[in-house]
Amino acid sequence: MIRVLVCDDQVLIRTGLVTIVDAQPDMEVVGECGDGRTAVDLAHRLEPDVVVMDVRMPELDGIEATRLLAGAGVARPAKVLVVTTFNLDEYVYQALRAGASGFLLKDAPPGQLLHGIRTVATGAALLDPEVTRRLVGAYATRIRPADGDPADVPLTPRELEVLRLIADGLSNSEIAAALVISQETVKTFVSRILAKLGLRDRVQAVVYAFRHGLSA
Template sequence: MRIRVLIADDQELVRTGLSMILDAQPDIEVVGQASDGDQAVALARSLRPDVCLFDIQMPGIDGIEATRTIAGPGVEDPMNVVIITTFDLDEYVYAALRAGAKGFLLKDAGSELLGQAVRAAASGDALIAPNVTVRLLETFASTAPAAPLPQPVEPLTEREEQVLAAVARGLSNSEIAAELYITLSTVKTHVASLMTKLSARNRVEIAIWAYQTKRVSARS
């Protein structure tokens, strides 16, 4: 079955371009477009797409609030949201991830990475664009978190530390498997274990935790 996607962006040219790129991929179908945050939430609730692709800066409620409304903590049956933005060091992206987004991309990411992000979100995973991961997380790693960061409920194993570092670099499960010479199912097991031990909802929060706790250096 094709992955059903909702696109929300206040620029018609951007919406059209993203729609053309995604509709050209055999396993993805754009089922709706919204020009502002309020319309995005309304369409998300009525269409129940597999993935919502939201811009940050939109009229009405912005992409962050729209994300929190349909995917934030405490939301019953949260939807999968990917943030797409023109700003690779935009502080609002971090807030959107905390609001429940599955990942983020730049608008010039290209068709291949865009498709990967949509597929990852649809499968319950998350993708952080590798070309912005280090720069964005480094910015917030130098900022004290608003609340004490959770410590692992159990110590991380050596392999989990390796997977943690790879996730923080923005690698996909397949790339981690190839780099560490382990199977894809083993990678998924380690990522799931990290989420449990760190009380993280997705791999984006795993990456944020890795940088904020200095377990991973932004320049390593």
């Protein structure tokens, strides 16, 4: 069972999310709340597999709550799926920087929400290639430092090539086609890249690439 914590200050939306999730045979809602402070407390106490987190909440907003649950330095980072009203607003960018595993729009169909929860529960990031390209590209100037030096990146030339393609928004199958290698080989490269750089998922890999000037 995928144990889910639902955090949203709008009761109607929260109730809808809880109802949808609880109706699934492979999921259960272990808690719900309407503010960020309670979200952090419940997540620490209940240890859910996935936290569905709203951005705008009282007491503590969803971005700061996500940082406390999944940010750098957290011993046991939670898997956070952020839900937001806007697609490419700065809240989404900040949430991903805070450690979120992905995001969905609040008006996404139930099937997309459930797919998102299952995806994040496996440890994967919930950003399709096009969304990755648009989102990070929109804030590239804020991510990439002026003195970023690709030479400082501890990767082989081939791994750097794969990282650049990830940052360009290519999926594993597209990377495989571009480099004329198998998808399994691409997966191996991705795993090595994440391990060498100490990154959790593709979202962090994209941000890393922009910070180090590895993508336009």
